Amino acid sequence: MAADDQDSLRERLLDWLARTDPARREIVLASLFLLLLFLVGTVGYVLIEEWYWVDGLYMTFITLTTIGFSEVGTLSNAGRFFTIFIGISGIGLAAFIAGRTVQLLLARQNLRQRRLQKMLSRVQNHFIVCGYGRVGKRIVADLLSAGEPFVVVDFDEDEIEELEEDGLLYVKGDAVEEEVLFRAGIERAAGLILTLPDDAANVFVTLVGREANADLLIISRVNDYRNRSKLLRAGAKKVISPDEIGADRMAQVILRPHVDHFMEHVLRGGNANLQLDEVRVQPAAPLAGKTLAESNFRQQFDAIVVAIIDDATEETKFNPSPNDRIKPGDVLIVLGNDQMIARLRREGCTA
Numbered sequence: 001m002a003a004d005d006q007d008s009l010r011e012r013l014l015d016w017l018a019r020t021d022p023a024r025r026e027i028v029l030a031s032l033f034l035l036l037l038f039l040v041g042t043v044g045y046v047l048i049e050e051w052y053w054v055d056g057l058y059m060t061f062i063t064l065t066t067i068g069f070s071e072v073g074t075l076s077n078a079g080r081f082f083t084i085f086i087g088i089s090g091i092g093l094a095a096f097i098a099g100r101t102v103q104l105l106l107a108r109q110n111l112r113q114r115r116l117q118k119m120l121s122r123v124q125n126h127f128i129v130c131g132y133g134r135v136g137k138r139i140v141a142d143l144l145s146a147g148e149p150f151v152v153v154d155f156d157e158d159e160i161e162e163l164e165e166d167g168l169l170y171v172k173g174d175a176v177e178e179e180v181l182f183r184a185g186i187e188r189a190a191g192l193i194l195t196l197p198d199d200a201a202n203v204f205v206t207l208v209g210r211e212a213n214a215d216l217l218i219i220s221r222v223n224d225y226r227n228r229s230k231l232l233r234a235g236a237k238k239v240i241s242p243d244e245i246g247a248d249r250m251a252q253v254i255l256r257p258h259v260d261h262f263m264e265h266v267l268r269g270g271n272a273n274l275q276l277d278e279v280r281v282q283p284a285a286p287l288a289g290k291t292l293a294e295s296n297f298r299q300q301f302d303a304i305v306v307a308i309i310d311d312a313t314e315e316t317k318f319n320p321s322p323n324d325r326i327k328p329g330d331v332l333i334v335l336g337n338d339q340m341i342a343r344l345r346r347e348g349c350t351a
Contacts, residue, residue, distance in 0.1 A: 030093050030096050030097045030100070031097060033093055034064075034090065034093045034094070034097070037060075037064070037086065037089055037090055037093065038057070038060055038061075038064070040086075041056065041057075041059070041060030041063065041064070041082075041086045042056040042057045042060050043056070044056070044082050044086070045059050045060065045072075045079065045082070048076065048078050048079050048082055049073065049075065049076065049079050051072060051073065055072045055073070058072060059071065059072045059083075060086060063083055063086050063087050063090065064086065064087070064090035064091075064094070066087070066091065112164075116169070116170075119169055120151065120169065120171065120183060120184065120185060121185075123149055123151060123169065123185055123188070124149075124185065124188040124189075125149065125188070125189070125190045126148070126149035126150050126151055126185065126188070126189050126190060126191075127143060127148060127149070127150040127151075127189065127190060127191040127192070127193055128150070128151050128152075128153060128181070128184045128185075128186060128189050128191070128192050128193065129143075129150055129151070129152045129153065129193045129195065130153045130154075130175035130192070130193065130194050130195060130196055130205060131153070131154060131175070131194070131195035131196045131197070132152050132154040132156070132159040132162075132163065132170075133159075133195060133197070135195040135221060135242065136152065136154075136193075136195040139193055139195065140152060140168070149169075150169065151169045151170065151171060151184045151185065151189075152168060152169070152170040152171070153170070153171050153173065153175045153180060153181070153184055154170065154172070154175075155172060155173055155174050160172050171183045171184045175194075175196060175201070175205050176201050176204050176205060178208050178212075181205070181208055181209065181212065182212070186208075186209055186212045186213055186216070187212050187213050188213075189213060189216060190216075190217060191216065191217040191218070191219065192205070192206075192209045192216055192217070192218045192219070193219050193220075194206065194218070194219070194220040194221055194236075195221045196221070197223065198223075199222055199223050199224055199227040199230075199231070202220045202221065202222070202231060203227070203230050203231055203234050206218055206220055206231055206234040206235050206236050207234045207235065209235070210234065210235030217237050218235055218236045218237050218238075219236065219237060219238045219239075219240065220236045220238070220239050220240070221239075221240055221241075221242060222239050222240065222241050223241075223243075225241050225243075225244060228241070274335055274336060274337055275335075275336070275337070275338070275341070276306065276333065276334070276335055277333075277334060277336075277341045278309075278331050278332065278333055278334075279331070279332045279334060279341065279344055279345050279348075279349050280311075280329070280330070280331050280332075280349065281326055281327070281328055281329065281330045281331075281332065281348075281349045282328065282349060282350055282351045283328040283329070283351060284328070284351040285328070285348065285349045285350055285351050286347065286348050286349075287326050287348045287349055288326060288327065288328040289325065289326070289327070289328070290325065290326055291322060291323050291324060291325045291326070292305060292320060292321075292322045292323075292324060292326070293322035293323060295326070295348070297348075300348070301336070301340055301343060301344045301347075301348060302336065302340050303334045303335060303336030303340045303341065303344055304334060304335040304336065305320055305332055305333070305334055306318070306319070306333045306334065306335055307319070307320065307332075307333040308320050308324060308326065308330055308331070308332055308333070309330065309331040309332075309333065310327070310330060311329040311330060311331060312329065332344075332349070
């Protein structure tokens with residue numbers, strides 16, 4: 001039984017070595033030889049100098065590590081030649097392991113960069129998030145939960161390390177540099193989200209983004225509300241001030257506490273698991289051309305239509321009546337849970 005176990009262990013080891021990267025295999029084998037050299041050195045000093053095992057092990061250790069402590073005892077000529085052999089072999093093996101380890105790390109880094117560049121070259125209809133601070137991280141979390149493709153642009157080393165650990169797509173660099181934006185695929189992107197702390201930088205990136213992609217949806221943060229008009233003139237579709245949103249929210253809590261309670265506990269992950277979402281009606285979809293009454297919308301999808309937005313005129317009908325007709329291209333603002341909205345999008349609004 002013991003022989004069978006040894007044969008099985010040997011086969012697994014050989015199989016692992018065959019499948020392992022050559023550089024890693026060389027490091028493993030060299031490390032095993034280094035351990036073997038420890039054993040040979042210990043046994044050699046015991047046999048040559050007739051020392052105790054612990055003395056032979058200690059002498060081997062200080063020789064291989066080149067610490068330079070004094071010898072355990074007086075060495076014979078044979079012991080000195082043996083020490084030279086141990087020292088040269090150990091230093092050579094250590095140098096080889098260090099060199100191969102550095103080579104392996106560099107190869108992994110280059111492989112990671114090539115894989116990242118390949119993924120960046122393929123991504124399209126994505127969102128580019130410039131700035132991975134507190135606001136940027138919250139936006140990325142929402143994009144992840146929604147399953148939307150995105151690329152983060154940042155130059156901070158700590159943020160880049162966090163992006164790598166999380167396996168997120170990123171471009172390291174300053175967003176104000178055009179080359180960085182084009183590496184992020186701005187000409188193929190669906191949207192540009194600016195969360196930079198400097199309004200001047202947001203304005204410049206907006207200008208570059210609008211010039212590179214005329215159809216780009218640009219949403220920018222503004223820190224000084226007086227700069228809002230500059231961002232809009234530069235080409236931003238929507239300009240948002242976190243300070244003003246925070247102030248409005250605080251006023252909402254004071255003036256309309258029950259409305260705020262509803263928004264906080266129902267629409268933002270309460271027990272009802274409801275959310276507001278938008279669904280575009282494709283041409284030839286089952287709902288296209290029908291009124292809400294004809295489609296039996298509430299009974300069929302168990303969701304509430306809050307508004308219908310005309311895609312051509314951007315006219316919004318709040319609380320539409322049962323006789324309002326749904327046209328191809330319209331956007332439905334609906335209230336429901338994830339399953340309801342997914343079924344509506346799949347069975348009612350897709351051709």
